[in-house]
């Protein structure tokens with residue numbers, strides 16, 4: 272039954288992937304994306320309303336008779352969009368996929384997230400929160416830690432608010448710089464953390480506030496250069512599934528992290544409906560929370576959605592009606608490899624408006640738009656992360672091969688991508704030498 276008229280908020284590759292998945296649902300009547308991108312424009316209709324323009328979103332919801340709102344990025348959630356809908360008699364009946372303002376504090380304030388984890392005994396790095404007035408405590412805490420030192424601006428800083436520093440003296444200096452405004456008001460408080468040594472993985476769940484469904488996990492590649500070199504970006508690629516996420520590790524994550532988080536939110540009276548993104552560190556087989564996000568990851572969504580065989584809109588229906596436990600969430604066993612094509616120079620300065628040429632004989636893969644625009648009828652670059660491409664295959668090596676073969680069909684001036692996505696977690700290409708008989712003495 273085509274019963275859902277959906278407004279999807281956001282404009283990145285994540286939103287294109289969500290739109291692509293929603294469009295497969297027999298329950299979808301019509302999809303609008305605000306503001307969307309050229310990719311979402313061919314799936315539904317884009318409306319020129321910014322993700323943080325609450326009045327503009329309200330007008331769209333009322334004029335198009337929207338009956339479900341899906342929030343892609345964190346900013347409208349941290350700004351209280353869900354509470355704002357609930358307080359407006361014209362909108363209060365419309366379900367949103369995304370948490371209320373207090374729930375969104377899990378991402379909006381690193382200090383809030385750390386205190387929440389402490390209250391609910393959720394494994395995370397030891398920390399100390401510091402303000403101008405407690406600078407001496409910060410210095411003292413740094414004196415107790417071995418290098419390297421992790422400093423995090425408390426508030427949203429567009430993914431740039433974390434410093435990892437080798438020298439203690441420099442850490443003390445940078446602590447002062449952050450408090451003095453290096454990351455703006457986001458740094459009025461700073462969380463100092465113990466450094467965790469391990470491998471990162473992004474784990475995603477959908478919750479109706481009581482029940483949850485685990486989505487496929489993914490590994491994100493944050494640095495701009497091959498083998499994790501160069502500055503941090505929004506994400507240069509993703510792989511799902513992640514081989515070290517064994518049934519045993521997943522069980523630890525559910526028991527020690529996901530269930531206590533959802534129970535904790537309930538106990539604190541926080542109505543959390545939407546995505547929960549656990550940024551985890553696997554420290555010798557033990558999961559620790561590095562960060563919470565209150566949305567899906569980007570580019571992880573582009574690797575996760577193609578692995579979901581379940582109807583995403585049906586899961587959202589379960590969230591809207593709080594019947595998520597009645598739904599099934601089926602996952603395709605294949606591996607998805609996503610590679611992001613970025614503008615040369617990103618994450619620093621880069622040029623825009625270069626024409627994008629996509630060759631018609633592109634091999635089998637999924638193309639998701641992010642920083643693209645249509646100018647005078649032509650597709651051009653319009654952002655740092657321009658396009659991403661996902662290939663599915665029975666294993667990482669085959670998915671990599673497919674993704675990189677398809678990538679040659681995308682051409683624009685100064686385009687850049689990493690060539691090593693998935694390489695670090697792919698089983699060695701050459702079979703290991705068979706165990707030979709021990710040498711004779």
Ligand code: AMP
Pocket residue numbers: 396421423430433464465466467468471550561562
């Ligand atoms: P966050 O924004 O909190 O995810 O931090 C950005 C990145 O910094 C993470 O993806 C990790 O690579 C790294 N990081 C953050 N906290 C820690 C920690 N306590 N130990 C080691 N690395 C960390």
Ligand code: GLY
Pocket residue numbers: 491505506564567568569570571
């Ligand atoms: N790819 C990491 C994030 O979306 O925060």
